[in-house]
Amino acid sequence: MYLIHFSFCGKKYHGWQFQENALTVQEVLHKVLEQIFKIKLPYPYGCSRTDTGVHALEFLATLPNFYDIPADSLKKGLNSLLPDDIRVYKVEKKEGFKDARKLVEGKHYRYVVCTKKVPSPFTSSLSWHSPYPLDVPEMNKALLHFVGTHDFASFMSAGSEVKTTVRTLKSARIFKTEDYLIFDFLGTGFLKHQIRIMCGTLVTVGRGRLESGSIPGILSGKNRELAPHTTLPGKGLYLYKLFFSLEKTNSYVFPDSFKEIIW
């Protein structure tokens, strides 16, 4: 199989997963792969569904090995045919085949909130702008209640079929710069919209409209109606790093250099 490691700017895409009437990253990658292999191909498998506007600094797609194109040639071909907002940084070739989801054992997601009075005209699709002043210490208290293994049913959007709504958030933090608030989440898996709803809840706490101490009750209630109806937009969310072994997540330290997100 081929393991295609790439990053993408989600601005113009309706997420990863193929959709009938909207442009997605999976569709674009699939078309280019068919151009290169010159045969009809199945859709490449992605390591994660992502929502409209969400970005990925690291993403993995897998594809069965159809022709004997060397990994490096495939990388070059992809980068020459893909649009500029999808860039392949590594292609590997391995025996057998696995769904990309099965290869990824941990993910670091980052949510970027711009707190500037006047946001930069360059980042409107790369961060969410908060028009409200936010109480960071209170948000930090709320955040700590999310860490650990919980049933996150209250923080999941309807319409996704999952066997269990229990997930493990290994660590999380809020990092503040002069003009940005960064929310970091490291976990083994996340529910539909979970991070965007958790971030919306944190912002609700930061605005003083919800007490940080109410998070445990919302979690134990296991009902989406209990959490605030605030889902932050996808454009502030980045799939920042993938982990291919659970062990590596243990020693991971969230990077402070948030500007590397795009430069």
Next chain:
Amino acid sequence: MYLIHFSFCGKKYHGWQFQENALTVQEVLHKVLEQIFKIKLPYPYGCSRTDTGVHALEFLATLPNFYDIPADSLKKGLNSLLPDDIRVYKVEKKEGFKDARKLVEGKHYRYVVCTKKVPSPFTSSLSWHSPYPLDVPEMNKALLHFVGTHDFASFMSAGSEVKTTVRTLKSARIFKTEDYLIFDFLGTGFLKHQIRIMCGTLVTVGRGRLESGSIPGILSGKNRELAPHTTLPGKGLYLYKLFFSLEKTNSYVFPDSFKEIIW
């Protein structure tokens, strides 16, 4: 008059200056001003023409004082009606009226070249990617020949009517980071495409296809045919800072923190 200070991401615009069949920043600003003032208005005056794709961290437009809208209300109105890629950071109200061009006595332009092997999918419209290795010391030697007062006719595109092609480049430098080359230019005025042609010439030197020592001869020849036919694309160019007095340019130090360009 109103002095409207703003910044814009040039990605989707065909520059500042109004064009019949293409979207420009001047047209967008004009429409929003007419919405706010509720009357037909002349086009706002801009401090500079800019080319397609060129960005501005600082830009100035002036407009005669039509109604008694306070400066701060105008700023709020503009930011609520303008698209996200144009952001007003200051509006002033002053007596009389002046063309914005007459108010600006110096400009710092910055050109950003990405030298990463695989460029970021987020910056394809915010920098130019050089696929070639570049000899920076040699480019630096070439750059120094541009500094000073020269006839820059060899570095101007055809089709612009100017009284004189003599311009003063007060200072310039090349700044190298791990993944980027930054060209900084501080001058009192520039000819059509001058910076993009100078940058194209510097890259030609950096590739070893032109000797740095040939720049003085190209300048003194005063003929566009003498300089390389390489005009770097607008997307790497930023109008970085405006100076409202010539004195202030004397003590200016080019900032090293290039990432602030967009974050």
